[in-house]
Amino acid sequence: MRPEAKSLALHLGLLALLVIAQFVVSPFHHGNLSRIMVLAVFAIGYNVLFGYVGLLSLGHALFFSAGMYGMGLAMQHLGVSALAAIAVGVFSAFVLSAVVGAVALRTTGVAFMIVTLMLAQAGYLAILYFGAYTRGDEGFVIQPEFRTIAGLDLTDPTVRYFAAFFVLAACLLLTLRLVHSSFGRVLVAIRENEERARMLGYDVFRHKLIAVIISGTLSGAAGAVYGLLFGYVGATFATVQYSILPLLWVLLGGAGTVIGPFIGTLFMFYLIDFSSGLTSAYMVVAGVVLVLLTLFAPQGLAGEVKRRLLPWLP
């Protein structure tokens, strides 16, 4: 099999497993998987920029929350349908990521991290400042009666599972397509050697900007869907913590692999869930595991598999 065919088979296999999981796992894990699948979309979005272009953003909470608030405010104040509200959320993240990209890409390295961090902080403060509409730090509830798409009740666990699955599958296959495209390969080239890519005639700034937009829009889609599926829109999702989380998920799972973000999100979700049952210092446990992984599997879980076993893993 060609590498592309192998990787397509692998990712379709993962999706098939997730379909099967819906019927066999306990209600607890079923609910968790619904959340993980949406959060993995956030991680996949983050990975487009971090894993494939090598740009470390500390501001992706801005895009996630732009999607979430775009969706939530449209429903709350404009009374649009759930599907249209998702579109508003995704569009908000799209516009915002274009603006952030245009500004932040004038910097590199640490400056890029700081600029994205500051812009995200500005976004968080804006949510608090416009408290009359956003309900500030408290946030607001999307009432169950509005959480339907085409007559499907998104508060129903099975419907919600498949909604999350659908979004994950779409994003996973989209990213797979992206990294196999010549555009995606140029992104990798920029990550590996930016100057060389430029001197092959590629417009590095434009490629990076498009990558920021794809990354931010996917993150925004995750935020919009998360808010809708779980019925809450709140400012904590705009805090720096939610910029760090996708970075950790991607690092854990394997930056620059399509499957890594999902693996990392899944792993970290259960790591926190499990260790919080052991001790209230569960973030320390999570921290130790992260350090161990960094020492022994610096490429992340999927990255290590790619290095040792499956070099064709995209």
Place this chain on the structure above:
Amino acid sequence: MAHLPKKPLLDTRRGVLQKMAVGAGALAGASAMPGLMRYAQAQSSEPIKIGFQCHKTGIGAAYGRWYERTSDAAVARINAMGGINGRPVELVIEDDGTDPKRGAEVLEKFAKQANCDVAFGTLFSHVVIGSAPTAGELKLPYFVVSEGYHVASGMLNRYTLQPGITDVKSQVIAMAPFVADNLGKKVTMIYPDFAFGHDHRDYFSAAIKEQGGEVIEFIAIPPTETSFTKYFPKIPRETEVIYHVMVGPAVLTFVKEMGEFFGSSKPEIFGFIDSLEAVDINSPGLEFLEGTYFWEGNPRYAQTDQTAFDKNYREAVGVNDQGSSITDSSDVSTYAHMFGCWETLNVIKKGMEAADYKGPDDRPALIEAVEAMTDMPASDDHPQGTKEFNGKTHQAFGHQYISQVKDKKLNVVHTTPIEAGYYPDEVDYTTQPF
């Protein structure tokens, strides 16, 4: 109850359960104690599990610590009295990190993994609001101890109730008559520029107007601010009362800088103790607060007219007359709020008894039983004082205390009547289907 059992007798709930499990030996021991005897007869029953969504980490950690101690003490007392419907009560504690996302996940864990009967105990409003939709979907009764207005506003759902503590809207409304009659009618408000501060701004400015007063200046402080000197010159000269509700670690700086700004000639100052929960009123820099007034949900310092209920409650939780831990006087409690955990657990008990609660199928019956409650007289179950529960809005209303700092102690100078905190219903949850 004339007497509360001392803690060692029922050190931990797990301890009790293990004893039960070992059988005869434990029974022999238990039979010496009337309390244990009663659920010894129902030993085959599974414990009633109450999922406690606790802010062990994150910004709510200081509150979480005391919420946990209070809840442990309340459960120990309930078990000592025979549990609920003859079954022992077990608290299943999960940290929510004071984070709404984790909060919702924790509720799923309670319902689906730990098989909890109900969930309970959340303080921070954003965690309540983030978790409540999940509680509604799980059909898991969710008893919050948040003082937020979110329940009574109608934003949440039939499964979310707040029977153990008055909400902030009611608290603020109840303060206005005292402020207008005793401190002054021209008020300047200083509040953090986020939802908690906005609630105070909106409810108090409306309430003081009804009392013939007015807020002459609103000073909103951005949440990132660490120094406040530039805001004080905005306080108009004719201000008679300053109303402040700053929270977070910057509050000490805030008070100190306000003291430096006014020197010895200050207007009357009224604040919410939320600013200084878990903070020693004798902390350096807080001298300026001498003579100023505070809302207290429950008086931190034991008053001269202390009720027997408060005395028993303090002893059970392990709080001294100054409001600190009996084992470590520097560990100041969140006394103005944590009684809500104690009272809520007793409401859950009464509700389950009224509904003859046997298991998750009876959850709707439990909700209906709590909705049917009205009077909650001051008692060992309700040591903070009498409450009226509004079944339609799922919200309790109680007395509020106004204390003055005198000789570095908080002395209650006024207790508001319950009716002072009433406002028209904005929701009727009883009409929502289960």
Place this chain on the structure above:
Amino acid sequence: MASVTLLSTKGLSRSFGGIRAVENVDFELPEGQIRALIGPNGAGKSTFVGLLCGRIAASSGSVRFMDRDISHLPAHRRIALGMAYTFQITSVFARLSLYENVALAARRSIGSDRASVDREVASALERVGLTERTDQPAEDLSYGHQRLLEIAMGIAQHPKLLILDEPTQGLADSEIRQFNALVRELNAEATILLIEHNMDVVMEIADAITVLNFGEVLAEGPPEEIRQNRAVQAAYLGTG
């Protein structure tokens, strides 16, 4: 040879904090030529080609390429017009395969059609003699082979102008002979501008030579003429 000018500069200058690296250079390169650019270390050769392809911004002066003023175009646009540039210090995509290195160079002009890219990569690698192990990462190659990979990346772009910055550095003698032949072969399609220290290579393959010294053009002409030039001998060739 009456010919069309492919590339020219007028008054091209660049100074770095007071040091004039390239000073007022007027330069013309006719289409189809192999031009060598020589000069002592620090003469400004690499800076000059950097100015041509836009890696370095000029302080003043202009660059024309294919009858078009490209002075204000960024590097990638100049490259896209038909220049290819190989770095003095090897700059390949170390962790990517040989195939992918060359494919990246080929795709920009021929698009993503898989079969054409495959063909192009195979042909470019064959011309430099790197046909084996095309799936291994470039970092596994010896230094000399990485230089050849760079050239393959240049070839795959089918440039009008191929700029080679010290291409024979690190090559063995036998490889240099192959290299000379390769450059002549490439010259059928492309004009070649070559910075080179190895005078044997220069004398053997260059149609004309430009000598830079202290950022200025010292001399220009056919190899024999340059060999005889006293000023060049004094400045650079020493005893000649």
